[in-house]
Amino acid sequence: MAPLSGCLSNDEDEPDTNNFEWPGQGQPECEPLEVDVSCREYLTGFTTPVTSLHHPVNEEVWFADLDGRIVSWDGVDKRQVANLTGLISNCHTEAGLLGFTFTDDFQTSSEILFTFIGSANCETKEVTNLFLASAKVSNGTISMDDVNVLREIEQPYRNHNGGHVHSLGNHSYLWGIGDGGGSNDPMDNGQNGSSMLGTIQHFWYNGGNISPLHNTSQTDDDYVLHKGLRNPWKFDVDPQQRLWIADVGQNCFEEVNMVDVLVPTNFGWAEREANREFSNPNDCSTPPSSPPQGMTDPILVYAHEEGRCSITGGLWMDWGPTEWQDGYLYGDFCTGEIWITQLNQEGEWEQKDLVSTQNFIVGFGRGLNDELLVFTWTGTIFHLNPHQG
Numbered sequence: 033m034a035p036l037s038g039c040l041s042n043d044e045d046e047p048d049t050n051n052f053e054w055p056g057q058g059q060p061e062c063e064p065l066e067v068d069v070s071c072r073e074y075l076t077g078f079t080t081p082v083t084s085l086h087h088p089v090n091e092e093v094w095f096a097d098l099d100g101r102i103v104s105w106d107g108v109d110k111r112q113v114a115n116l117t118g119l120i121s122n123c124h125t126e127a128g129l130l131g132f133t134f135t136d137d138f139q140t141s142s143e144i145l146f147t148f149i150g151s152a153n154c155e156t157k158e159v160t161n162l163f164l165a166s167a168k169v170s171n172g173t174i175s176m177d178d179v180n181v182l183r184e185i186e187q188p189y190r191n192h193n194g195g196h197v198h199s200l201g202n203h204s205y206l207w208g209i210g211d212g213g214g215s216n217d218p219m220d221n222g223q224n225g226s227s228m229l230g231t232i233q234h235f236w237y238n239g240g241n242i243s244p245l246h247n248t249s250q251t252d253d254d255y256v257l258h259k260g261l262r263n264p265w266k267f268d269v270d271p272q273q274r275l276w277i278a279d280v281g282q283n284c285f286e287e288v289n290m291v292d293v294l295v296p297t298n299f300g301w302a303e304r305e306a307n308r309e310f311s312n313p314n315d316c317s318t319p320p321s322s323p324p325q326g327m328t329d330p331i332l333v334y335a336h337e338e339g340r341c342s343i344t345g346g347l348w349m350d351w352g353p354t355e356w357q358d359g360y361l362y363g364d365f366c367t368g369e370i371w372i373t374q375l376n377q378e379g380e381w382e383q384k385d386l387v388s389t390q391n392f393i394v395g396f397g398r399g400l401n402d403e404l405l406v407f408t409w410t411g412t413i414f415h416l417n418p419h420q421g
Contacts, residue, residue, distance in 0.1 A: 073412060074414055077411070078095070082129070082131065085133065086400075101114065129148045131146065133145050135199070146197070147165070149162055162194075163184050163185075164184075188214070192211050200269065200293070204235070222262065226253060230262065232257055260297075260303075260304075262301045263280040267345060275291055276288065284313075284316035297328050303327070304323060307323070332383055341365060345396075352398070363389075
């Protein structure tokens with residue numbers, strides 16, 4: 033599984049240039065290298081957990097699993113809310129149920145929005161599309177009969193699907209979409225103004241109706257708010273309405289972007305990777321340079337060194353342990369390292385080491401009692417705490 037590690041696919045969609053070998057399903061222990069951080073098992077029984085959200089009404093957290101299931105947890109019991117496996121494909125490591133959010137009016141509508149890769153013939157390595165759908169929650173569960181497809185995005189390859197969906201409030205939402213897959217953005221989707229791929233889209237949804245919010249001509253182009261992204265696996269919005277994006281790099285660099293959420297932005301892919309020109313994908317020695325006019329560089333970059341391979345976003349922390357607040361939390365899929373970027377005394381965003389978990393990190397979540405959760409590729413959810421004991 034690697035929706036966040038688009039640089040690592042090892043089939044015809046994208047050659048494996050990093051000599052990476054996927055581990056087995058055995059779960060390594062979560063043993064932080066730092067003595068002042070504890071790591072405890074929180075929940076098990078998942079294939080690959082990808083998203084968690086607090087229920088708007090009930091005292092429970094819902095978790096989405098890449099395999100197509102949504103389950104709830106109330107601190108005592110884990111209950112299956114939905115089994116959407118009949119809709120989705122798990123043929124490719126980056127396919128499946130990619131994300132979900134509760135609608136803003138959930139208390140009256142009982143709806144969620146979710147995004148997934150459609151079912152496929154695994155034997156023929158069929159390419160299927162990315163979907164955005166709504167579903168009705170009735171008596172605490174979701175039936176396949178209550179699923180309504182809202183949008184469909186054609187996928188040229190099977191990787192780089194993105195898929196995160198995020199509520200901004202007032203019936204408006206963001207939806208992240210990868211560049212369509214393959215190495216080096218072979219179809220130039222990132223800088224194609226008419227492509228839906230490599231973007232974050234902005235839309236309005238209410239009562240079964242969906243429409244773009246960015247412009248007014250009501251075409252597909254109007255859904256695009258931000259472009260020039262490679263694979264925005266996860267993103268978050270802070271209280272100052274700044275959008276934080278962990279965008280997966282290719283062979284050399286990973287990046288964190290931060291912009292005002294509603295200001296249209298071009299992040300440069302595939303003319304740029306991180307803060308450098310992108311010409312030779314195997315040359316990681318290209319020095320940093322200023323972005324061309326109309327493009328915005330990331331605020332933080334890290335290189336594929338010491339086993340690092342793919343950025344895993346990410347949460348804005350205005351909750352949880354005090355020392356881990358007021359910053360954007362993210363990690364690396366391969367090394368299990370976790371960092372937070374916070375403002376230093378000079379007013380600059382600085383990357384700070386938090387912990388190395390020695391796990392393959394898929395994402396992060398907020399537990400029932402504001403625990404900081406770490407989702408792992410092998411299916412276990414861990415709880416991190418900066419105090420031993």
